[in-house]
Amino acid sequence: MKLAYAAQMREMDRRTIEEWGLPGAVLMENAGRAVANICEDLLEELPPGPVVVVAGKGNNGGDGFVVARWLHSAGCQVEVCLLPRLGELTGDAAINARFAERLGVPIHQEATRPFLQERLTRATLIVDGVLGTGISGEVRGSAREAIEAINTAPAPVVAIDIPSGVDADTGAILGDAVRAHITVTFALAKVGMYQHPGRGRCGEIIIAPIGMPAELADSPDLRTNLTTCADAAAMLPPRGPSMHKGDAGRLLVIAGSVGMTGAAALSALAASRAGAGLVFIACPESLNDILEVKCTEALTRPMPETDQRSLSLAAEEPIAESANHVDAVVLGPGLSQHPQTQELVRRLARRIQRPLLLDADGLNAFAGRADDLRERPAPTVLTPHPGEFARLSGREIAVTQADRPGAARELAASTGCIVLLKGAGTVIAEPGGDAWINPTGSSGLASGGSGDVLSGMIGAFLAGGVGAPEAAVAGAYYHGRAAEVAASQGTRGMVPPKLLEVLPGIFPED
Numbered sequence: 414m415k416l417a418y419a420a421q422m423r424e425m426d427r428r429t430i431e432e433w434g435l436p437g438a439v440l441m442e443n444a445g446r447a448v449a450n451i452c453e454d455l456l457e458e459l460p461p462g463p464v465v466v467v468a469g470k471g472n473n474g475g476d477g478f479v480v481a482r483w484l485h486s487a488g489c490q491v492e493v494c495l496l497p498r499l500g501e502l503t504g505d506a507a508i509n510a511r512f513a514e515r516l517g518v519p520i521h522q523e524a525t526r527p528f529l530q531e532r533l534t535r536a537t538l539i540v541d542g543v544l545g546t547g548i549s550g551e552v553r554g555s556a557r558e559a560i561e562a563i564n565t566a567p568a569p570v571v572a573i574d575i576p577s578g579v580d581a582d583t584g585a586i587l588g589d590a591v592r593a594h595i596t597v598t599f600a601l602a603k604v605g606m607y608q609h610p611g612r613g614r615c616g617e618i619i620i621a622p623i624g625m626p627a628e629l630a631d632s633p634d635l636r637t638n639l640t641t642c643a644d645a646a647a648m649l650p651p652r653g654p655s656m657h658k659g660d661a662g663r664l665l666v667i668a669g670s671v672g673m674t675g676a677a678a679l680s681a682l683a684a685s686r687a688g689a690g691l692v693f694i695a696c697p698e699s700l701n702d703i704l705e706v707k708c709t710e711a712l713t714r715p716m717p718e719t720d721q722r723s724l725s726l727a728a729e730e731p732i733a734e735s736a737n738h739v740d741a742v743v744l745g746p747g748l749s750q751h752p753q754t755q756e757l758v759r760r761l762a763r764r765i766q767r768p769l770l771l772d773a774d775g776l777n778a779f780a781g782r783a784d785d786l787r788e789r790p791a792p793t794v795l796t797p798h799p800g801e802f803a804r805l806s807g808r809e810i811a812v813t814q815a816d817r818p819g820a821a822r823e824l825a826a827s828t829g830c831i832v833l834l835k836g837a838g839t840v841i842a843e844p845g846g847d848a849w850i851n852p853t854g855s856s857g858l859a860s861g862g863s864g865d866v867l868s869g870m871i872g873a874f875l876a877g878g879v880g881a882p883e884a885a886v887a888g889a890y891y892h893g894r895a896a897e898v899a900a901s902q903g904t905r906g907m908v909p910p911k912l913l914e915v916l917p918g919i920f921p922e923d
Contacts, residue, residue, distance in 0.1 A: 445479020447621035462537030475506030477542025494524035533566035546581035551588035584611030661690030662876030671722035676747025683869030741875035745775020780804035792881035853893025857907030
């Protein structure tokens with residue numbers, strides 16, 4: 414499902430009006446009517462009382478007047494608290510305000526915070542029409558006061574297009590933002606609505622068509638996508654009745670060091686449960702016995718180790734030879750940052766001619782030298798969390814988190830790799846500029862080892878012949894779904910083995 418940035422929505426508005434000849438007033442009418450319909454449905458389940466529309470002076474406020482007019486016509490008790498004076502409104506917003514006034518909708522002009530608080534306390538439903546998607550910079554003045562008043566009121570809130578104060582591009586909270594129960598957005602959802610903290614202010618997101626031509630919404634210029642269940646399912650090939658383990662793919666997991674056998678085990682076990690036909694673990698030789706016990710589904714390959722029981726440079730040739738006999742490789746979980754091991758990672762990344770996923774210490778080996786990954790001879794997936802991303806890219810974590818899709822796109826372009834930036838609203842970006850935002854997951858993933866499970870899942874998909882972008886997108890989606898299913902018994906204290914338990918049951922039936 415395509416998502417839009419604010420500037421892209423403005424361009425879609427302009428083209429709809431100027432090239433297709435659909436007046437802006439019609440778009441505003443359709444938008445307000447869509448919100449009014451949802452409000453009417455809500456009112457059937459709410460106690461009697463007034464609907465209060467809080468309106469600013471822009472088009473978002475104009476939409477609010479359309480909402481008020483339709484609710485008034487339907488016999489609902491409704492009033493508008495307008496932040497400016499009526500005379501300050503212009504264009505389509507002014508037209509709809511005058512129309513609502515003539516129909517008898519009560520309009521309170523220059524509504525102050527004390528007045529708003531008094532009216533909102535009495536409301537059974539609040540409609541947020543204060544600000545739209547075009548804001549930049551911190552919200553101040555009467556708009557800030559209105560947001561604060563809305564957030565202290567007990568009634569549920571329906572936001573028009575986007576909760577006021579949420580940055581439509583990044584999801585940042587611009588000083589303060591409305592906490593909506595439902596957000597009715599128009600034509601396309603906005604990128605910032607699926608990035609935190611903005612996502613947490615939107616509540617349920619409903620996308621309402623308002624008459625824009627379908628070809629504008631399908632434009633190839635819209636390169637940010639929200640992964641849907643149908644998208645993820647379509648990315649995984651069906652498994653026919655005659656499939657054997659060779660068809661399902663062979664995966665090599667290069668992982669583990671003293672104290673970190675769990676990372677290797679979780680990655681390998683996740684790969685098996687995500688459908689890999691054969692999983693091999695290349696590990697330090699002194700850890701082979703424990704991994705054989707932990708991973709009865711995998712075949713272990715003991716390799717030369719350093720005196721600190723991590724993989725040594727002497728392991729390069731046997732690992733490279735093993736990689737020639739598999740379909741994909743996961744490199745990094747629990748490897749350690751021993752200098753020899755880190756150099757081994759860099760050498761293997763240059764040599765392995767199979768699809769490769771780099772995670773954890775596999776990523777740390779390229780801290781400050783991410784451009785070296787352009788030398789990779791085959792598709793590569795990077796799966797950093799924000800701290801690892803900072804070490805790879807040289808960006809501060811706060812800068813990365815302020816624009817996660819932009820940051821992921823930049824690293825993908827500079828390295829030629831697929832970049833999966835972990836965190837709430839995981840972002841997957843490919844070097845050409847396309848990006849996906851993942852909507853699944855739960856706070857239960859805030860547990861050591863969850864990322865190792867993700868690496869194994871994506872590795873299994875790569876080994877099964879799924880393209881690198883699709884493997885990363887589907888991996889993030891089903892990893893999040895597993896967390897949602899596992900969270901049925903609570904998220905606090907949920908551990909990665911719980912994800913492994915539910916994995917086989919979350920994939921689509923063949």
